[in-house]
Amino acid sequence: xxxxxxxxxxxxxxxxxxxxxxxxxxxxxxxxxxxxxxxxxxxxxxxxxxxxxxxxxxxxxxxxxxxxxxxxxxxxxxxxxxxxxxxxxxxxxxxxx
Amino acid sequence: xxxxxxxxxxxxxxxxxxxxxxxxxxxxxxxxxxxxxxxxxxxxxxxxxxxxxxxxxxxxxxxxxxxxxxxxxxxxxxxxxxxxxxxxxxxxxxxxxxxxxxxxxxxxxxxxxxxxxxxxxxxxxxxxxxxxxxxxxxxxxxxxxxxxxxxxxxxxxxxxxxxxxxxxxxxxxxxxxxxxxxxxxxxxxxxxxxxxxxxxxxxxxxxxxxxxxxxxxxxxxxxxxxxxxxxxxxxxxxxxxxxxxxxxxxxxxxxxxxxxxxxxxxxxxxxxxxxxxxxxxxxxxxxxxxxxxxxxxxxxxxxxxxx
Ligand SMILES: [Fe+2]
Ligand SMILES: [Fe+2]
Numbered sequence: 082x083x084x085x086x087x088x089x090x091x092x093x094x095x096x097x098x099x100x101x102x103x104x105x106x107x108x109x110x111x112x113x114x115x116x117x118x119x120x121x122x123x124x125x126x127x128x129x130x131x132x133x134x135x136x137x138x139x140x141x142x143x144x145x146x147x148x149x150x151x152x153x154x155x156x157x158x159x160x161x162x163x164x165x166x167x168x169x170x171x172x173x174x175x176x177x178x
Numbered sequence: 179x180x181x182x183x184x185x186x187x188x189x190x191x192x193x194x195x196x197x198x199x200x201x202x203x204x205x206x207x208x209x210x211x212x213x214x215x216x217x218x219x220x221x222x223x224x225x226x227x228x229x230x231x232x233x234x235x236x237x238x239x240x241x242x243x244x245x246x247x248x249x250x251x252x253x254x255x256x257x258x259x260x261x262x263x264x265x266x267x268x269x270x271x272x273x274x275x276x277x278x279x280x281x282x283x284x285x286x287x288x289x290x291x292x293x294x295x296x297x298x299x300x301x302x303x304x305x306x307x308x309x310x311x312x313x314x315x316x317x318x319x320x321x322x323x324x325x326x327x328x329x330x331x332x333x334x335x336x337x338x339x340x341x342x343x344x345x346x347x348x349x350x351x352x353x354x355x356x357x358x359x360x361x362x363x364x365x366x367x368x369x370x371x372x373x374x375x376x377x378x379x380x381x382x383x384x385x386x387x388x389x390x391x392x393x394x395x396x397x398x399x400x401x402x403x404x405x406x407x408x409x410x411x412x413x414x415x416x417x418x419x420x421x422x423x424x425x426x427x428x429x430x431x432x433x434x435x436x437x438x439x440x441x442x443x444x445x446x447x448x449x450x451x452x453x454x455x456x457x458x459x460x461x462x463x464x465x466x467x468x469x470x471x472x473x474x475x476x477x478x479x480x481x482x483x484x485x
Contacts, residue, residue, distance in 0.1 A: 108324070
């Protein structure tokens with residue numbers, strides 16, 4: 082018989098506040114399985130109509146960039162000012178652009 | 179990340195996030211602060227929870243149930259924040275049960291009458307709001323975000339308490355007496371919620387430097403007194419302090435000497451309800467163990483069965 086794990090896994094919770102908005106991370110909780118995680122997320126994070134939809138995902142399944150990767154990861158976009166509309170000078174007299 | 183980046187982040191008033199480099203002392207202090215706060219929310223369900231079955235109307239029962247459920251939620255938001263620092267929820271609960279971590283001394287007082295429910299909402303949640311609003315700007319991101327969520331809910335707690343007391347004050351002389359008696363018992367312990375006086379709070383300076391504390395204990399206590407006096411007048415109750423009076427020069431209320439020996443006694447475990455609060459928490463943990471195990475076994479079994 083396999084050993085029973087007493088500590089439930091950690092789940093991250095994402096809530097869509099209303100239709101038209103993205104799901105946003107709101108916190109985490111412990112649950113035995115995904116279904117329970119969803120129910121607990123409902124009770125814990127949406128007691129006052131804070132959401133219309135919930136995602137839960139096991140914390141271990143999240144792949145994240147680390148704070149140390151910051152320069153290598155996000156640095157390269159720093160010197161590409163030409164990706165922004167304000168880089169281009171257009172006379173004020175030109176309408177709607 | 180390094181110490182330099184950490185210091186610069188704090189100096190710019192930006193948030194430290196869980197995976198950032200941080201000094202050991204900062205991590206330890208944050209875990210302790212968040213855990214103690216979480217424990218306070220969880221133990222804090224007991225004094226009021228005791229009145230749910232005896233609340234005088236369905237309306238009051240529903241309100242009280244919602245309030246106590248909120249406090250459970252606050253505890254869970256905070257355990258969640260503590261876990262981002264590598265703490266383990268089960269371990270924190272064991273530390274609480276074994277008396278190795280503390281919770282707010284206020285919850286070691288008994289709730290003798292239903293007026294206590296109102297006074298807790300008004301004064302205890304009121305003091306908690308004073309403490310917690312500045313913590314929404316704590317330098318530790320997950321804690322600050324949990325505090326924002328909590329503060330949004332606390333306002334309901336305070337208002338339902340005050341409304342309950344206003345209702346009782348419109349009632350019979352016996353009901354008014356009950357309210358005054360509850361105020362007499364809770365006023366001083368509420369002032370103690372802000373912790374020892376600044377001169378005896380050795381960690382304050384470091385906590386202020388790290389921006390995990392934004393005001394000193396005495397500053398927050400004064401703010402609470404200034405807020406509460408007009409609320410007491412509007413309610414028609416007397417705060418049990420003969421030295422309480424407006425000081426025009428300071429533009430604050432002066433108030434009497436707090437019995438610090440009482441705070442020390444209650445914190446060190448000798449309050450009226452310490453043993454019972456912890457015994458209840460231990461019992462809930464032990465008697466719930468089989469449910470947690472069964473749920474885990476069920477989840478494991480479902481995973482084995484191919485879909
Ligand atoms: Fe709370
Ligand atoms: Fe509260």
